[in-house]
Amino acid sequence: MAPRIAVVIPNWNGRRWLPGCLRSLAAQTRKPDETIIVDNGSTDGSVEYLRSHHPDVRVVAMGHNTGFARAANAGLEQAHAEAVALVNTDVELEPNWIERMERALEADPSAASAACKMLDLQDPTLVYDAGDVLRRDGACEQRGRFEHDDPCWDEPGEVFGACAGAALYRRDPVIALGGFDERYFTYLEDVDLALRLRLAGWRCRYEPVVARHAGEGSSVHLSRPQGYWVERNTLLLVAKAFPLRWAPWVAYRQLGWAWHALRERRLGAHLRGAAAALRPMRSVLRERRALRRDARVALDEVVPARPIRGHEAGGHRSRHAVAR
Numbered sequence: 303m304a305p306r307i308a309v310v311i312p313n314w315n316g317r318r319w320l321p322g323c324l325r326s327l328a329a330q331t332r333k334p335d336e337t338i339i340v341d342n343g344s345t346d347g348s349v350e351y352l353r354s355h356h357p358d359v360r361v362v363a364m365g366h367n368t369g370f371a372r373a374a375n376a377g378l379e380q381a382h383a384e385a386v387a388l389v390n391t392d393v394e395l396e397p398n399w400i401e402r403m404e405r406a407l408e409a410d411p412s413a414a415s416a417a418c419k420m421l422d423l424q425d426p427t428l429v430y431d432a433g434d435v436l437r438r439d440g441a442c443e444q445r446g447r448f449e450h451d452d453p454c455w456d457e458p459g460e461v462f463g464a465c466a467g468a469a470l471y472r473r474d475p476v477i478a479l480g481g482f483d484e485r486y487f488t489y490l491e492d493v494d495l496a497l498r499l500r501l502a503g504w505r506c507r508y509e510p511v512v513a514r515h516a517g518e519g520s521s522v523h524l525s526r527p528q529g530y531w532v533e534r535n536t537l538l539l540v541a542k543a544f545p546l547r548w549a550p551w552v553a554y555r556q557l558g559w560a561w562h563a564l565r566e567r568r569l570g571a572h573l574r575g576a577a578a579a580l581r582p583m584r585s586v587l588r589e590r591r592a593l594r595r596d597a598r599v600a601l602d603e604v605v606p607a608r609p610i611r612g613h614e615a616g617g618h619r620s621r622h623a624v625a626r
Contacts, residue, residue, distance in 0.1 A: 306336075307332070310374065311391060317347050330399065335382075338381060341363050342366065360380070368484075371488070372482075387470045403511060406470075407472065415472070419431075429447060440536050442493045459508050476495065486531075487531070502597070529572050530578070541583055
């Protein structure tokens with residue numbers, strides 16, 4: 303028998319996106335065995351809409367905004383399936399998305415996750431993400447971001463990790479590693495999970511089937527801007543896993559980000575994000591030794607040396623170069 307597949311959709315005030323997302327699920331050539339929407343205390347009528355228009359969808363009500371990481375974990379815990387697809391509310395899947403992602407995962411028993419080709423929802427000629435790349439300066443790059451779609455992104459293969467906005471995971475390995483780190487709340491929790499999976503010996507496949515993503519469409523209601531969370535959670539990720547010998551690259555990247563934040567008049571949010579990393583830092587630092595001790599694959603192999611500037615740094619131009 304084919305393994306069961308569940309789709310988990312974390313939702314927080316995503317009512318405007320739900321119809322498109324659920325229509326794309328209904329059109330799948332390989333139907334999910336269960337669909338779970340974890341609602342983080344939405345106040346926009348999301349739950350009422352689901353109960354009246356999609357009674358077949360299971361709603362897990364968290365009561366308040368617990369963040370993406372906690373909602374994703376709740377969905378993983380509730381799922382009765384061997385594989386779980388995480389899909390953002392502001393994502394619409396190609397009809398053969400589940401079918402091809404399932405095939406990619408089944409073809410590689412050493413893979414615990416599969417990434418897809420994410421294109422911009424409004425302009426599907428633009429790439430949003432084609433698998434993630436983690437560098438030794440602490441930056442996680444989204445392959446192809448800000449570039450026009452090109453045949454080079456149509457080659458399946460292996461990548462560092464998957465963007466959890468549209469990804470398929472083997473449930474057991476993720477649960478065994480503790481799921482997503484809920485201290486991240488939102489942003490980079492998927493990078494942290496990808497790193498832990500890779501250190502544990504698991505791989506991530508890239509299957510170029512399309513998911514169209516609105517691009518931060520589901521995060522506009524956050525009380526703090528994206529830059530706050532990226533800065534905070536990058537520091538947590540670095541503190542948890544990176545060796546001291548990589549500190550010069552991390553310092554270079556941090557100075558660069560601070561300079562760009564100053565130029566773009568968002569330095570205050572950037573610095574508040576850095577300060578916010580101090581509170582959970584002690585618990586994160588306590589995990590460093592255990593993470594390295596239990597690793598089956600060396601960190602230097604999981605995060606290989608590569609340029610930290612230019613096209614080869616992550617496969618795309620920086621957003622700052624595009625903005626000029």
